[in-house]
Structure formats: structure tokens, C-alpha cells
Amino acid sequence: MENIRRREWTDLDYAGWCEFFEENDRHRLDVEALDDVKITGREKRLLASSVKAFCKGEHSEGSYLRHAAAGFAQRYKEVSYPDAIELFIREENFHSAYLAVWLRRHKMTLARHTVLDRIFRQLRRLFGFRSEQMILVTAEMIALTYYSALAQATTSPALQRICAQMLHDELPHIVFQSYSIGHYRQTLFLRTYRRVMMELTTQAVYLAYKPFFLKAGMSLAEFRAENLGYLVQSQEIAGEVAGHESLEGFV
Ligand SMILES: [Fe+2]
Numbered sequence: 001m002e003n004i005r006r007r008e009w010t011d012l013d014y015a016g017w018c019e020f021f022e023e024n025d026r027h028r029l030d031v032e033a034l035d036d037v038k039i040t041g042r043e044k045r046l047l048a049s050s051v052k053a054f055c056k057g058e059h060s061e062g063s064y065l066r067h068a069a070a071g072f073a074q075r076y077k078e079v080s081y082p083d084a085i086e087l088f089i090r091e092e093n094f095h096s097a098y099l100a101v102w103l104r105r106h107k108m109t110l111a112r113h114t115v116l117d118r119i120f121r122q123l124r125r126l127f128g129f130r131s132e133q134m135i136l137v138t139a140e141m142i143a144l145t146y147y148s149a150l151a152q153a154t155t156s157p158a159l160q161r162i163c164a165q166m167l168h169d170e171l172p173h174i175v176f177q178s179y180s181i182g183h184y185r186q187t188l189f190l191r192t193y194r195r196v197m198m199e200l201t202t203q204a205v206y207l208a209y210k211p212f213f214l215k216a217g218m219s220l221a222e223f224r225a226e227n228l229g230y231l232v233q234s235q236e237i238a239g240e241v242a243g244h245e246s247l248e249g250f251v
């Protein structure tokens with residue numbers, strides 16, 4: 001498991017996050033230019049369903065997120081938040097595009113719909129923006145563990161390079177989202193909600209792509225331990241932000 005509690009991230013406010021995302025945007029991956037090998041039909045069958053699902057899940061039009069971000073910015077007097085969310089959506093869409101280019105290059109079609117994506121999208125809107133933020137960060141943590149496993153499971157150097165880029169980008173995303181969640185009072189209910197959400201999605205994702213995880217050498221217990229480890233770090237970051245004086249008036 002990676003340590004996401006890096007000072008250069010945990011010290012950022014939303015203006016700082018905008019600068020961070022803008023800088024990251026100058027170093028995008030050119031997947032077309034990456035060297036690659038032909039992968040076997042067996043490997044394709046093993047990877048296809050989960051790679052397609054994450055390709056779909058990374059993509060977002062962002063219309064609900066933008067709308068909700070404007071409300072959050074107004075309520076918590078965070079004027080830079082909508083800009084940070086705009087840059088965040090852009091980065092996530094690049095992730096989707098990386099995987100889409102790789103899938104097409106290996107003659108695999110993109111998924112129009114996946115069951116997990118539908119569940120995530122419905123859940124995100126069910127209980128308002130707080131819930132959306134918590135589900136988003138849950139998905140980020142699961143994605144982090146998934147891309148680590150994917151790098152192990154594939155023989156494609158291009159896909160391994162994409163996974164490395166995903167890890168590079170997703171680690172700070174968790175800190176960014178945890179910072180936002182830290183604007184809320186860290187009640188027992190909120191912490192329990194996040195834990196239950198993580199437990200359920202961990203089980204659902206593992207069950208949905210079990211053959212892939214087995215090939216990657218990752219058991220359900222290991223997948224769960226990684227995800228819960230990230231959740232603990234995320235809760236710690238949110239707890240520190242919530243305890244910060246400058247935000248006390250808003251929680
Ligand atoms: Fe992503």
C-alpha cells in the first residue's frame with residue numbers, strides 16, 4: 001500500500017489543488033507512442049471486462065458534479081473549488097482515454113454500459129453531494145488497488161505504463177477528495193457510512209472480476225486490506241482538516 005499522506009499534498013487548499021492539477025496536465029501520457037507487445041487471446045479474455053469497466057467508470061461528463069460543486073463552493077466559501085473540480089474531471093477523462101486507446105490498439109471494443117458503473121452512478125446521486133464525494137473517493141481507493149493488480153496481471157508494457165500513470169495521478173486524488181470530506185464534521189455516522197460503503201464495494205468489485213484478481217495473485221483478503229488501509233489514511237486526512245480552525249465555522 002502507498003502512503004498518501006505526503007506533506008506537499010496534505011498542505012494544499014483548493015487554489016493549491018488547481019495549480020497542482022494544471023501542472024499535472026502538462027505531463028500527459030501519450031499512449032499511442034508507447035511501445036507494446038501483442039497479448040494472447042487468453043490474457044485479453046482475462047483483462048477485458050475489468051479494463052472496460054474502469055475505462056467506462058473513469059469517464060464522466062461531470063454535469064452533476066459541476067452543479068453540486070457550485071453549491072459546495074457557496075456553502076463553504078471555497079471559491080476555487082469549482083475550478084479544482086473542473087481540472088479533476090479533465091484528469092479523470094484522460095484516464096478513461098488512456099485505457100480506451102489501449103483497448104482499441106488490442107482490438108477490443110469499449111463497453112457502453114457496465115453493471116458496476118450503473119450502480120456507482122445511481123448511488124452517487126441518491127443521497128446528495130456528500131454521499132457523491134464519499135462514493136467517489138471510495139471508487140478512487142478501489143481503483144488504486146485495482147491498477148496495482150492490473151500492472152501485475154498484464155504482460156503489456158504499455159498497460160503497465162498506463163497503470164503507473166494512474167497510480168501517480170490517483171494517489172493525490174484521494175487526498176484531494178479527503179480534503180473536501182474534511183469540510184464536514186467527522187461524525188460516527190459519517191465514518192461508519194464510509195466504512196460500510198468500502199466493505200460493500202470491495203466485495204462487489206472482487207466478485208465481479210474474481211478471475212482477474214486471482215490471475216494478479218490478489219486474494220479477497222488482500223484486496224480488502226489494501227482498500228481499508230487507504231480508507232484509514234483518507235479518514236485521518238479528513239479528520240485533520242475538520243479539526244482545522246479555519247474550517248470550524250463551516251462544519
Ligand atoms: Fe482516475
Ligand SMILES: [Fe+2]
Nearest residue numbers: 092140170173
Ligand atoms: Fe481519480
